[in-house]
Amino acid sequence: xxxxxxxxxxxxxxxxxxxxxxxxxxxxxxxxxxxxxxxxxxxxxxxxxxxxxxxxxxxxxxxxxxxxxxxxxxxxxxxxxxxxxxxxxxxxxxxxxxxxxxxxxxxxxxxxxxxxxxxxxxxxxxxxxxxxxxxxxxxxxxxxxxxxxxxxxxxxxxxxxxxxxxxxxxxxxxxxxxxxxxxxxxxxxxxxxxxxxxxxxxxxxxxxxxxxxxxxxxxxxxxxxxxxxxxxxxxxxxxxxxxxxxxxxxxxxxxxxxxxxxxxxxxxxxxxxxxxxxxxxxxxxxxxxxxxxxxxxxxxxxxxxxxxxxxxxxxxxxxxxxxxxxxxxxxxxxxxxxxxxxxxxxxxxxxxxxxxxxxxxxxxxxxxxxxxxxxxxxxxxxxxxxxxxxxxxxxxxxxxxxxxxxxxxxxxxxxxxxxxxxxxxxxxxxxxx
Numbered sequence: 001x002x003x004x005x006x007x008x009x010x011x012x013x014x015x016x017x018x019x020x021x022x023x024x025x026x027x028x029x030x031x032x033x034x035x036x037x038x039x040x041x042x043x044x045x046x047x048x049x050x051x052x053x054x055x056x057x058x059x060x061x062x063x064x065x066x067x068x069x070x071x072x073x074x075x076x077x078x079x080x081x082x083x084x085x086x087x088x089x090x091x092x093x094x095x096x097x098x099x100x101x102x103x104x105x106x107x108x109x110x111x112x113x114x115x116x117x118x119x120x121x122x123x124x125x126x127x128x129x130x131x132x133x134x135x136x137x138x139x140x141x142x143x144x145x146x147x148x149x150x151x152x153x154x155x156x157x158x159x160x161x162x163x164x165x166x167x168x169x170x171x172x173x174x175x176x177x178x179x180x181x182x183x184x185x186x187x188x189x190x191x192x193x194x195x196x197x198x199x200x201x202x203x204x205x206x207x208x209x210x211x212x213x214x215x216x217x218x219x220x221x222x223x224x225x226x227x228x229x230x231x232x233x234x235x236x237x238x239x240x241x242x243x244x245x246x247x248x249x250x251x252x253x254x255x256x257x258x259x260x261x262x263x264x265x266x267x268x269x270x271x272x273x274x275x276x277x278x279x280x281x282x283x284x285x286x287x288x289x290x291x292x293x294x295x296x297x298x299x300x301x302x303x304x305x306x307x308x309x310x311x312x313x314x315x316x317x318x319x320x321x322x323x324x325x326x327x328x329x330x331x332x333x334x335x336x337x338x339x340x341x342x343x344x345x346x347x348x349x350x351x352x353x354x355x356x357x358x359x360x361x362x363x364x365x366x367x368x369x370x371x372x373x374x375x376x377x378x379x380x381x382x383x384x385x386x387x388x389x390x391x392x393x394x395x396x397x398x399x400x401x402x403x404x405x406x407x408x409x410x411x412x413x414x415x416x417x418x419x420x421x422x423x424x425x426x427x428x429x430x431x432x433x
């Protein structure tokens with residue numbers, strides 16, 4: 001029984017929390033805001049010195065008169081995130097939304113399932129079904145397989161448009177134009193099946209490819225090389241990021257030019273890490289509406305970090321192209337969006353003006369509306385994922401029922417239904433449910 005007298009003398013967790021919020025929180029918030037202010041002042045001064053901040057013109061009526069003839073392609077991928085026995089049977093698709101405002105109504109918009117794949121994406125011969133003693137590692141590997149599948153299919157979709165020689169003015173990818181490849185270099189990460197690689201990149205059909213050649217790192221590098229060699233602008237647009245990669249690289253460049261002392265550089269970098277200050281947080285304060293920071297060449301892949309000594313992937317990772325990364329603040333309600341390209345943009349102001357204009361088509365949205373359209377189009381709906389899981393569960397249960405061992409049948413039912421201890425089974429306070 002709870003001693004009410006002692007309970008009154010000793011503040012509860014809730015009262016302690018409220019107390020702390022009233023007394024300490026104010027000082028903590030003031031300190032945080034002061035730190036952010038100081039960092040922003042330092043970075044803004046350097047950005048102005050380097051003339052990195054530009055004003056993007058926004059005159060929608062005049063702009064769309066010349067931009068209405070642009071043919072733009074928006075690409076995004078969707079994956080069924082069902083957790084079944086393994087990640088080998090994957091349902092994944094990448095969609096494209098191609099639009100030309102000046103075309104007649106029939107040809108104005110095109111929705112296309114550019115890539116659809118259901119089956120064994122990863123090679124089961126490469127330790128796919130071996131599990132470690134740590135279930136956390138298994139979950140991490142499963143998530144990495146799904147991430148790799150989405151990344152490679154989105155890039156392969158852009159390659160498909162290139163191979164089909166589609167006449168595009170722009171191509172936009174929902175997400176980074178080049179993802180960080182290091183997480184997929186672990187020894188237990190499997191290769192793609194030969195069939196899957198041929199579906200993604202048809203020009204590999206006549207190539208002799210071993211397991212290493214069919215690994216994500218090598219296949220992804222091939223797609224990036226294709227994307228880099230195309231003439232029309234291809235941009236990756238990142239909506240949310242917690243990274244400070246742009247500002248860290250910018251500060252490093254300033255240090256090399258002696259625009260900032262080594263001591264101030266190290267202190268600023270330490271502050272970014274300690275307070276978890278990301279690019280969008282700081283640039284939202286620095287930039288005004290319709291302003292952008294010019295793209296900066298960034299080495300996206302982390303050399304020497306996360307690799308085992310003598311890793312077979314280290315030399316291949318070094319072949320990945322650098323990324324030109326910039327930011328654009330569309331409105332005062334949303335954080336700036338990150339814009340990535342594998343080239344230093346030749347027509348920076350026109351390109352950024354087009355991204356700004358498409359991002360203002362929906363009030364207060366602050367992101368290219370075409371990417372929102374293709375995101376809804378490519379996403380695999382929950383009902384479809386649920387139906388595929390039901391089908392899969394039925395098939396596995398029928399396989400178990402072919403035998404006569406009751407314990408095997410019972411185990412199959414429990415695994416497939418995934419019903420165990422839940423909150424509904426817990427006793428109510430002072431009684432039972």
